Amino acid sequence: MPKEIVPLIYKKMCPNCGGDITSERLAKGLVCEQCLPDEVPREEICDFIGYGKFVDICNLWEKVKDFKKFFKKIIKNDLWSIQETWAIRFFLNISYALLAPTGIGKTTFGLVLSRYLVEKENKKVYLLFPTQMLVNQAYEKLVSFGVSEEDILAYTSKFAKSKKKQEEYKERIKNGDFKILLTTTMFLYKNIDIIPKGVYGLVFVDDVDSILKTAKNIDKVLMLLGFSQEDIDYTLKFITFKQNLFKKGQPSEEDLELYQRWQAKIQKIAEKRKGVLIVSSATSNPRSKRVNLFRELLGFEVGRPSLTLRNIEDVYEKPEKVWEKSVEVLKRLGKGGLAFLSSSETRETLHQYVKFLNENGISAVSYEELMDRLDEYREGKIQVAVGFASYRNPLARGIDLPDVIRYAVFVGVPKLQFNIRFEEEFVHLYYFMLSLVPFLARKKLLDPLEIKQLYEYINFLKIYAFIPIDKLDKEKLEEMKHIQEYVKSIIERKEVFEAVQNSPEITLRKEGDTFILTTADVTGYIQASGRTSRLYAGGLTKGLAYVLVDDEKAFYSLQKKVRWFSEDIIFKPVEEVNLEEI
Known part of the structure; x- marks a missing residue:
């Protein structure tokens, strides 16, 4: 016989009016009897409440429900639960970092949300990418999602080839003649003076590492949300004060009073924010004190993602000659390949390797050529794109072709x-x-x-x-x-x-x-291998990361360091893996 639960009354806990409410009502997800005399199914509660705090929750539910329908209409698939969480945060007007690994649909979410804001809420959006290649891909995706080309302004060499066209595009940007603006982070860095500020419903930074690389870029992103340089400098002084205060161990009463007064002023500055900032999580550890500006003014911190959702087979082989062996491996694996040299190699060596592949019957291009020959790569006329295994390299961080890329071969351990x-x-x-x-x-x-x-x-x-x-x-x-x-x-x-x-x-x-x-170079390996596994309707595609070991110590170090990111990353000898099944 089940035990009877003793009914309780919670003082001032009604989620709608702030009055008293019974435990039974709370357990059912309802509001108090004053707000809703008759019990109704929880999913119908919004039909019966016309006032109070719960109305905001109802409005949130409606917006999220509407966005879910909108997303499904465009992508032909439901939002994943993690993407729904991102949507809820956005509609709560919360800025945040997307703590998810490569391939989980962060960019797709940002692009669909951009179209939603333009169509449904008549808001402007600014999307920032680390490379021109990603800007071009984002433009193509937005058009395929049904966004009018006239509504998008993408500033890359593809669209602004001539000096005249560049000036024309910059004038359009200055005048706010766009609904969705797409640029690289480098463009933001060089042209902050002409970019409108405080006018966006969403500022979406696809790769926050490219912002964190130069500390002053953080200031520029915050300016896009309506903060002035004076606001930023004042907040930086507060950050320094706070760090020094807690180094003391036991702050004095006078110090704490000063801290509280200063914090109240920072809160006033934070309220100036216009729009929401969404950034992807970092693969590197931010060094600058300026990264704390995100916490003080926007309420979130930039961190590394969890790799729980990574779906990649990590295999290795220890050949005598890695270049010669890579030819054999690439021929076996076929089209849709990426080949990565260690970032410790030179660009000249990379060009020699591309030439070496072509001379040995493998159609290959360097990451520098790929943007101009992307269609050939998509069609399989080019089998392999070659870059450096570094989170800074455009091939490791700036290509999103889940339907094309199948595997990555590391020609030497990333070092x-x-x-x-x-x-x-x-x-x-x-x-x-x-x-x-x-x-x-x-x-x-x-x-x-x-x-x-x-x-x-x-x-x-x-x-x-x-x-x-x-x-x-x-x-x-x-x-x-x-x-x-x-x-x-x-x-x-x-x-x-x-x-x-x-x-x-x-x-x-x-x-x-x-x-x-x-x-x-563990972050280089994580970033580069992540290109091979992407989210789609049926789940995460299976990727293959094939390491040709040229340095035993570096490989030992890599095996050890990847465990910082995930206990599930285990390198297997290639003999133990059936490559045809992957």
Whole structure:
């Protein structure tokens, strides 16, 4: 016999009027008896309520329901539950980051939402992409979704070829003569003065890494939402104040009062926002303090995505000659291929590799040529596109062809190389230390005080290493030169150098007056392999990532680092996998 539940009355908990409500009503998803005397099915509640807070929920339900119908009409499939969550956030007027891996339908969602806002709410939309190729693809998709070409302004070399056409397009942008604006993030960076601000229902950043790469770009995105430079600078001062305040450990009462007054002013600034910002999640760790502006003014933080939905078979082979083996593999796998060289290789090497493939019977183009020959690639006349396995490379981050791309071959393990030339190479010094210091700490190769000192230097470089040399004051420049010499002195210790050389995951060698450190590029691998698996009506397409190992240490490091993203990424020897079934 089921137990009887003791009825409770919750004070001031009615979701509509804020009055008292019974536990029974709450359990049924209803409002109190004052607001709704007679019980009705929960799905019909909006038909009976004409006032109160619940009306906002009803309006939200209606908008989401309308958008779901709109989406299905265009895409011929229902919204996925994750996409429905994104829609709810948008219609709640909440800015946010799309925490989902490559291929889950983020761009498609943004494009359909853009058409919805233009047609249903008469709002302008600005969509930002990292490459011209993605801008062109977005334009084509919008047209295929039924958006009028006259309503879209896409600024790329495809549409604005001549100087006259470029000026014409820029004048249209300046005058707001568009409903949907599509540009690269580089265009935003160079042309912020002519781009209208505070007029968009949606600003959609397809790849936030391209914004985070240059800290001042964050300011420009915030300006699109109606914030002034003064608002941004004031908020940055608050961020610095807050960081310093909590470093103290136990803030004084006076400090806390000042903090509360300052926070109230920031809240007033945040209320100036016009429109919603949606950004894709980052594959890199943002360095700049400016990334905290998103949290203070928009209420969200940029982070890395979960890879729970990744559907890729990761396989490897250890051939004697990776170039020769890649020809054999590419011929076996057929059309719809991507080939990635490590980002530690040069552009000249990439061109030589493309030539090598064509001479060996495989039609291939470099990522630089692909935009002009995209139709040939779609049709299978070109079998393979070649790029670098780096989250910065347009092929790894700037191509969306789920119906074409089937696999990716990594011609060598994706690697990062950092040198510590004893001149002004401070960015390399920063990454060099990021890779090396955790290893030194784990192996207890240095005194704890030296490790502490090295981490303090990393924090210093995190701020100043990315500032152009000519913008640095003399004191900061001297400090960075001191750090270089300090790191060099540590590496030159025999026991340290030998321990690093014997490490299974880091390669360190000396060339003349410089040390070169090599380790796996995990974000490059994740980004590039993600091109092979995309969301469609039946689920996630199955992708194949085939690594031709040329460096045992780098491969060991890659296997270890991918577990940071997902425990499910396991590299299998190619002999254990039936490639024909994938």
